[in-house]
Amino acid sequence: MLRYTLRxxxxxxxxxxxxxxxxxxxxxxxxxxxxxxxxxKLEAQIGLQLFIRHHAQGVSPSPAGLRFLAEARNLITxxxxxxxxxxxxxxxxxxQLALASFATIAPSFVPPLIxxxxxxxxxxxxxxxxxxxxxxxxxxxxxxxxVALLYDVDMPEDFAVTPxxxxxxxxxxxxxxxxxxxxxxxLVALKDEPFVLLDIAPSxxxxxxxxxxxxxxxxxxxxSPSLEVVRGLVGQGLGYSILVTRPFGDHSYxxxxxxxxxxxxxxxxxxxxxxxxxxxxxxxxxxxxxxHCVDYFRAFAS
Amino acid sequence: MLRYTLRxxxxxxxxxxxxxxxxxxxxxxxxxxxxxxxxxKLEAQIGLQLFIRHHAQGVSPSPAGLRFLAEARNLITxxxxxxxxxxxxxxxxxxQLALASFATIAPSFVPPLIxxxxxxxxxxxxxxxxxxxxxxxxxxxxxxxxVALLYDVDMPEDFAVTPxxxxxxxxxxxxxxxxxxxxxxxLVALKDEPFVLLDIAPSxxxxxxxxxxxxxxxxxxxxSPSLEVVRGLVGQGLGYSILVTRPFGDHSYxxxxxxxxxxxxxxxxxxxxxxxxxxxxxxxxxxxxxxHCVDYFRAFAS
DNA sequence: AGCGCAGCATCGTAAAATCCTATTCAAGGT
DNA sequence: ACCTTGAATAGGATTTTACGATGCTGCGCT
Numbered sequence: 262m263l264r265y266t267l268r269x270x271x272x273x274x275x276x277x278x279x280x281x282x283x284x285x286x287x288x289x290x291x292x293x294x295x296x297x298x299x300x301x302k303l304e305a306q307i308g309l310q311l312f313i314r315h316h317a318q319g320v321s322p323s324p325a326g327l328r329f330l331a332e333a334r335n336l337i338t339x340x341x342x343x344x345x346x347x348x349x350x351x352x353x354x355x356x357q358l359a360l361a362s363f364a365t366i367a368p369s370f371v372p373p374l375i376x377x378x379x380x381x382x383x384x385x386x387x388x389x390x391x392x393x394x395x396x397x398x399x400x401x402x403x404x405x406x407x408v409a410l411l412y413d414v415d416m417p418e419d420f421a422v423t424p425x426x427x428x429x430x431x432x433x434x435x436x437x438x439x440x441x442x443x444x445x446x447x448l449v450a451l452k453d454e455p456f457v458l459l460d461i462a463p464s465x466x467x468x469x470x471x472x473x474x475x476x477x478x479x480x481x482x483x484x485s486p487s488l489e490v491v492r493g494l495v496g497q498g499l500g501y502s503i504l505v506t507r508p509f510g511d512h513s514y515x516x517x518x519x520x521x522x523x524x525x526x527x528x529x530x531x532x533x534x535x536x537x538x539x540x541x542x543x544x545x546x547x548x549x550x551x552x553h554c555v556d557y558f559r560a561f562a563s
Numbered sequence: 564m565l566r567y568t569l570r571x572x573x574x575x576x577x578x579x580x581x582x583x584x585x586x587x588x589x590x591x592x593x594x595x596x597x598x599x600x601x602x603x604k605l606e607a608q609i610g611l612q613l614f615i616r617h618h619a620q621g622v623s624p625s626p627a628g629l630r631f632l633a634e635a636r637n638l639i640t641x642x643x644x645x646x647x648x649x650x651x652x653x654x655x656x657x658x659q660l661a662l663a664s665f666a667t668i669a670p671s672f673v674p675p676l677i678x679x680x681x682x683x684x685x686x687x688x689x690x691x692x693x694x695x696x697x698x699x700x701x702x703x704x705x706x707x708x709x710v711a712l713l714y715d716v717d718m719p720e721d722f723a724v725t726p727x728x729x730x731x732x733x734x735x736x737x738x739x740x741x742x743x744x745x746x747x748x749x750l751v752a753l754k755d756e757p758f759v760l761l762d763i764a765p766s767x768x769x770x771x772x773x774x775x776x777x778x779x780x781x782x783x784x785x786x787s788p789s790l791e792v793v794r795g796l797v798g799q800g801l802g803y804s805i806l807v808t809r810p811f812g813d814h815s816y817x818x819x820x821x822x823x824x825x826x827x828x829x830x831x832x833x834x835x836x837x838x839x840x841x842x843x844x845x846x847x848x849x850x851x852x853x854x855h856c857v858d859y860f861r862a863f864a865s
Numbered sequence: 866a867g868c869g870c871a872g873c874a875t876c877g878t879a880a881a882a883t884c885c886t887a888t889t890c891a892a893g894g895t
Numbered sequence: 896a897c898c899t900t901g902a903a904t905a906g907g908a909t910t911t912t913a914c915g916a917t918g919c920t921g922c923g924c925t
Binding site for chain 2: 264352
């Protein structure tokens with residue numbers, strides 16, 4: 262347990278600097294008896310007389326006091342540095358931002374977001390991570406991340422969710438599938454087709470719910486947690502899929518042609534959102550990033 | 564002005580270490596509400612939420628909080644180091660001792676004193692200075708020195724004086740002076756002889772007072788502030804002197820023979836003493852040195 | 866599904882620390 | 896002898912810190 266306070270040390274160093282209690286008092290804007298008492302108490306607590314008192318002529322440090330004061334000044338400087346850094350962290354836009362992103366959202370949106378934000382605020386570094394919804398929520402709750410970029414589906418009560426943009430899901434078909442002739446695919450047309458499910462929470466429930474809402478029990482032939490694997494399976498003609506994320510280009514990794522068709526029915530759109538803990542007081546940095554995200558996604562309003 | 568206290572930071576770091584307010588409370592022996600309030604206040608004062616609260620599962624640092632806490636721990640360590648060093652300075656016998664010595668006393672006594680003390684306490688270093696009585700008193704008063712080794716003559720009221728040993732003054736004569744035939748020299752015999760005065764305060768007044776007490780008005784032919792110059796002048800046959808300090812050997816620097824004779828009269832002895840400021844609370848180190856001096860000079864009891 | 870437990874926050878209060886103004890006291894300079 | 900300077904003390908108001916008791920809420924266990 263520490264036996265002295267920063268305030269006491271601060272005063273003692275000021276008395277040293279000014280050569281007298283009275284001068285320090287004037288300079289600090291603190292009454293002279295306050296300093297006198299504070300110094301006396303500090304000396305008692307550390308068991309060391311710091312100053313020699315000269316009647317009507319100020320004080321001067323004792324040999325042992327001088328050694329203490331030299332170190333004490335370092336401590337005060339250290340404390341001031343910490344305060345300054347902390348104040349900066351709270352009010353200016355700099356430092357590190359820990360951002361987690363849902364795996365299928367990350368490749369399309371995170372790079373431009375980071376590019377835009379860091380060129381706006383060069384003092385900022387961003388730490389990135391991707392994961393499933395569960396992992397993101399856990400990470401934010403445990404303090405590993407400041408915010409998470411994810412789909413606003415089944416979000417728990419303790420998260421503050423900022424919607425950014427919504428995207429309509431689409432049907433993904435093999436390039437030569439007979440339904441590719443249609444401009445819009447009604448969900449009923451998929452009734453008996455084999456379904457390739459993107460199997461990540463909460464996407465899984467989101468997609469199956471879309472089909473079930475249309476009265477269709479999906480015939481899940483394959484499933485994978487990887488978007489690219491799903492696209493590959495569809496490319497191989499093993500079934501259709503329903504997705505929100507739409508990478509640039511109409512080919513799978515392996516090169517098979519793919520076809521993307523809007524859904525004819527009215528369906529729930531996938532809402533991309535930024536989520537943070539409700540209980541967390543936002544730093545300026547986090548707020549600024551949030552604003553930047555809103556800005557960036559405004560372009561996708563549709 | 565610093566906006567947080569060491570106590571607050573100490574508590575916050577403890578909470579971090581133990582993962583919960585309750586655990587830190589048990590470990591610190593401080594009530595849980597105290598820590599809770601202290602943390603809340605600290606967060607408000609630095610404008611930064613340090614911890615995420617988990618219901619019934621402790622707390623975990625936020626990303627920004629983590630950065631603060633890492634630095635905060637350094638600060639606490641710094642403060643603890645200072646406290647430890649200071650406590651050591653107050654209670655153990657180590658560190659630096661600033662010793663000032665009257666110029667004529669120094670050569671004979673300071674080297675053995677330092678040798679003896681530092682071999683007793685190897686952790687101690689001693690800073691040395693010599694000077695006139697005025698300089699010594701000024702140095703001790705201004706905090707340049709912890710203690711001064713000097714003659715206890717005309718000591719001001721604000722000094723605490725510890726007598727160490729007393730030495731009888733002697734008459735110093737040229738080697739072939741007629742009075743060298745006497746075993747003890749009565750002061751009256753010096754009545755008309757030229758006097759060579761060691762002219763340093765307070766020795767000057769001490770020596771002249773001795774002669775005046777015996778009813779003699781000294782005929783000051785020469786004076787010098789240097790003991791060795793005085794001995795040289797006497798060696799040249801330019802007069803006699805009265806001194807307390809008696810170097811080893813009966814020759815001046817230039818090689819002239821000198822004779823030392825006790826004074827037949829009853830005269831005031833020169834008292835060597837250690838002086839410190841009354842108002843200064845002594846460190847263990849100073850007390851130990853004082854004790855060592857008393858010990859060392861016991862051998863000179865005469 | 867309900868219940869108990871764990872753990873943080875809040876409330877009320879007592880003790881201690883902090884700070885102020887007014888005053889006293891001592892040394893030095895005039 | 897008096898005035899100035901500057902530290903210490905006294906007394907009192909305010910703030911801070913601490914405590915115990917209690918409330919509240921999610922988690923895990925039956």
